[in-house]
Amino acid sequence: MNPRPHFFFALRIPEETKLIMKEHIESLKQEIPFKRWVHHMDLHITLAFLGSAEQEKLNQAEKNVKEILNNEKAFNLRINKLGFFGKEDSPRVFWADTEKIEELIQIRERVYSACKKAGFVLETRAFKPHITLARKWMGQGEFQKDLLNIWHELQPEPLEFRAEEVVVYQTNLDKVPKYEPITIFPLQSEPF
Template sequence: MEQRTHYFLAVRIPEETKRIMKAHIEKIKEVHRFSRWVHYQDLHITLAFLGPANPEKLAAAEINVEDVLSDTKALKLKINKLGIFGQEDSPRVLWADTEESTELKAIRKKVFSASERAGFQLETRPFRPHITVARKWTGAHPFQMEQLEIWNKLQPEPLPFQASEVVLYQTHLNKTPKYEAITLFPLQT
């Protein structure tokens, strides 16, 4: 069965922040048992998951996103804690959270609308900005929510970074890292 490539638009995490996260993830792996850990180069904040796309729709999305972000300023974000999606005793996703940001929500809204205007049918779940760290709990014992506190030991203060690019990524499921930057949309600094 052929695997189709997928595309998504995301805030790029700067290299320095990715290296700090990589060190933290190595420590988190000692406490948490998940089957798949995200390669540190693949860390990002998804704004719009496009899925498989024909070249015309993808080109239209790129034009629309470039247009809506042309006067958008870079923003400061802070990674402040860990969280999970799924059942509390057996989560399907472990993620790092960012502090509330109205600027990030505004950028997401612009990118989301631009993608819809290009003809993409997007998820309608509320936007929950996060950086996926790992997937599928495999621990011998039920997951304990207290284990999320490891972040506060590794990073006593929120981890700040400047988000200065939105990126169109292409997924390569058979590679590591698996996300390839196709188009960069710089934000004004």
């Protein structure tokens, strides 16, 4: 029996940025041993994790998000460093950091509120925008924080990209890549 799929709202990373990140991930794998690396096509910034969802509640969340994102504009983000969650000597999550800018915070708050309004019980930890790259440290010794400095060798300047879509992803654990876009909410592009 297949487990029920999970759903989440996320900011989509553009394809060209994912391809740059793919190259960086290949280099990072050589230097920093983690058990599971994220497929480059699965890179994203989570805005609200819903877990398994009844279709009616998911539909309501999507309706709410569509309404609140109606006039939201696309914006630029910059990936500027590496970080981790978990114990300093044995991190459980390894990620790339995006600068915490006002536009991103507002989008996250609106999506989060829209999902709560639809009846979802969401994570209450403070929002830390990030792009998960790998999970579960498996190095021979303790993780060394100076390993995080490799980012500046790979990407001397922050990696800038345009955040143009909020997406509902469905998790398919039996596939690679495992995150399937279900619904896409385009953000308004600035006229040239």
